[in-house]
Amino acid sequence: MGPTNSGKTHAALERLAAAGKGTYLAPLRLLALENYEVLRDRGLNAGMVTGEEVFGEEGATHVSRTIETADLQHTIDVAVIDEIQMISDPDRGWAWTNALFGIPAKTLILAGSDDALPYVRRACDAANESLEVVAFERKTPLVLLDKPVPLEEVKAGDAVVAFSRQAVHEHREVLVGLGHTVATIYGALSPEVRRAEAERFRTGEADVLVTTDAIGMGLNLGPLQRIVFSALRKFDGREDRPLTNPEIRQIAGRAGRFGHHDVGYVAATTEEGIDPIRKALAGAPAAPAADSRFYARPDLVAIRAAASELRTESLGGVLTHFAQARPRIRASTPAPTSWRSGPRPQSCAPRAWAKCSRTSPRPPSTRAHRSNPRTWTPCCRPRRWSTAPG
Numbered sequence: 001m002g003p004t005n006s007g008k009t010h011a012a013l014e015r016l017a018a019a020g021k022g023t024y025l026a027p028l029r030l031l032a033l034e035n036y037e038v039l040r041d042r043g044l045n046a047g048m049v050t051g052e053e054v055f056g057e058e059g060a061t062h063v064s065r066t067i068e069t070a071d072l073q074h075t076i077d078v079a080v081i082d083e084i085q086m087i088s089d090p091d092r093g094w095a096w097t098n099a100l101f102g103i104p105a106k107t108l109i110l111a112g113s114d115d116a117l118p119y120v121r122r123a124c125d126a127a128n129e130s131l132e133v134v135a136f137e138r139k140t141p142l143v144l145l146d147k148p149v150p151l152e153e154v155k156a157g158d159a160v161v162a163f164s165r166q167a168v169h170e171h172r173e174v175l176v177g178l179g180h181t182v183a184t185i186y187g188a189l190s191p192e193v194r195r196a197e198a199e200r201f202r203t204g205e206a207d208v209l210v211t212t213d214a215i216g217m218g219l220n221l222g223p224l225q226r227i228v229f230s231a232l233r234k235f236d237g238r239e240d241r242p243l244t245n246p247e248i249r250q251i252a253g254r255a256g257r258f259g260h261h262d263v264g265y266v267a268a269t270t271e272e273g274i275d276p277i278r279k280a281l282a283g284a285p286a287a288p289a290a291d292s293r294f295y296a297r298p299d300l301v302a303i304r305a306a307a308s309e310l311r312t313e314s315l316g317g318v319l320t321h322f323a324q325a326r327p328r329i330r331a332s333t334p335a336p337t338s339w340r341s342g343p344r345p346q347s348c349a350p351r352a353w354a355k356c357s358r359t360s361p362r363p364p365s366t367r368a369h370r371s372n373p374r375t376w377t378p379c380c381r382p383r384r385w386s387t388a389p390g
Contacts, residue, residue: 001114002136004216004253005264009035011136012080012109016062017042019107022078023071024064025099027086027217029053029191030198034220036064052191067095072102079105083217084112085246087119091237093295101127115246123294139258142266144278149228149267151175156207157225160269161251163212163234171210171230185211216250220257226265227255232276248280298322 002008013035016022024039026032029050036048036055039062047056050066065071067081079099087096100110100123110120117133124131151174154160160175162168165186172182183197183206200206202222209215209224213234229251232243243251256264266281268274298306307318 001110001112001117001120001133003113003138004250005140005142005256005258006136006138007258008111008136009080009082012082012111013038015107015109016078016080017044019062019076019078021061021076022080022105023062023076023103024080025067025070025082025103026064027067027083027092028214028219029066030185030194030214030219031082031217032064032066033191033195039064050191067092067099070095070099070103072098072104075104075106077105078107078109079103080109080111082111084110084120085116086112087116087123087294090295094297097294097296113246113250119294138253140256140262140264142253142256142264142281144274144281145265145267146274147267148269148271148274149226150269151230152178154178154180154208154228155226156180157223158228159209159211159215159221159224159226159254160228160230161211161213161215162230165212167230168210168212175208175210180208181206183209185209185214187212187214213247213251215254216247219254221254222257222260224254225256225261225263226267227252229266229268229273229277232268232273242276243280245280245283248277249283252277252281296322 013024016024017039024032024035026035029052032048032050036046039046040056045057045059045061047060047063048054048065049063049069049071051069056063063071067086081096081099081103084096084100087093087100089096100108100120110116121131149158151160151171154175160171162171165188168184168186172184175182183201185194185197189197197206197209198219198221201209201224202220204223209221215221215227229248232248233240234243235241252266253264255266256262266277268277303315303318306321307313307315310318310321312318
């Protein structure tokens with residue numbers, strides 16, 4: 001665990017590359033691609049799977065994936081789950097819950113900010129797993145500028161961060177008018193275009209980047225020395241709200257990548273933006289939410305496993321159990337493809353969820369485990385969890 005630019009993901013990939021079989025799970029397609037290329041360039045039989053693309057040969061031993069496409073059925077040696085703090089996200093947290101409890105890996109490496117540690121500890125307690133925490137420190141200092149940096153003062157190597165597609169395009173037009181070559185990255189672009197835009201900035205074809213908060217998810221943007229916040233509010237799909245301190249830290253930390261710069265800088269375009277950034281950078285890790293349940297999206301396989309654990313044939317009873325247990329159910333989205341059909345994934349998710357229930361109708365028994373060894377043997381298999389290799 002540690003801040004951005006601390007080398008934790010690099011160390012995790014070292015451990016993954018040394019394994020016979022493994023997977024890397026990313027929050028973004030661009031990040032999945034970047035680390036697929038890292039694994040491939042090491043001479044490994046690497047592959048990549050996202051919701052839109054599949055690279056590499058069938059039977060690849062090291063597969064880079066977006067988190068939503070996690071394979072919960074095939075046993076591997078090492079799994080790396082990146083940006084584990086996303087487990088608390090109301091919209092996508094279910095995917096990190098699925099991976100955290102469901103990946104059948106002998107060693108599970110979790111990389112992310114210190115804000116995630118309370119959730120990780122709770123998950124380990126729920127699944128009765130051991131945990132080793134390895135702390136990382138930022139490799140280059142991050143300096144907040146005391147004076148605002150308006151768009152007219154943006155220079156080569158800067159990334160201007162906005163929180164809407166309209167704002168991204170407006171800033172781009174201003175910067176182009178000032179003589180800059182500008183790359184843009186935001187969520188509505190296709191994977192191919194986002195990849196090409198990131199490459200333009202990396203290679204120097206574009207001297208300035210205008211982006212949304214997607215930049216906070218670990219993309220390798222070597223020339224980036226200064227982050228300039230054009231706003232500190234975002235619409236999150238439900239409301240327009242201020243950025244949280246962890247969000248500000250995550251985005252700001254992308255400046256000054258180790259090996260490219262000796263120091264990173266962060267600024268705001270207005271005077272009013274400086275103080276919130278200062279407070280965020282100086283703040284302690286965020287406390288976990290008052291509602292400590294994990295977000296979940298149980299599918300038919302998970303529901304059947306929970307029904308077996310609870311010894312009930314009542315669908316209502318099982319769903320009530322999920323709602324009262326640790327997971328917060330996301331009912332508005334379909335079940336993940338990897339769990340829709342085929343054999344039961346070798347995961348400890350149903351058992352962990354059942355253990356987390358505050359009011360379980362009938363507790364599990366040893367006899368139930370013996371009578372259905374296929375269901376529970378994978379859950380009983382010892383597995384080591386780690387927040388970083390070591």
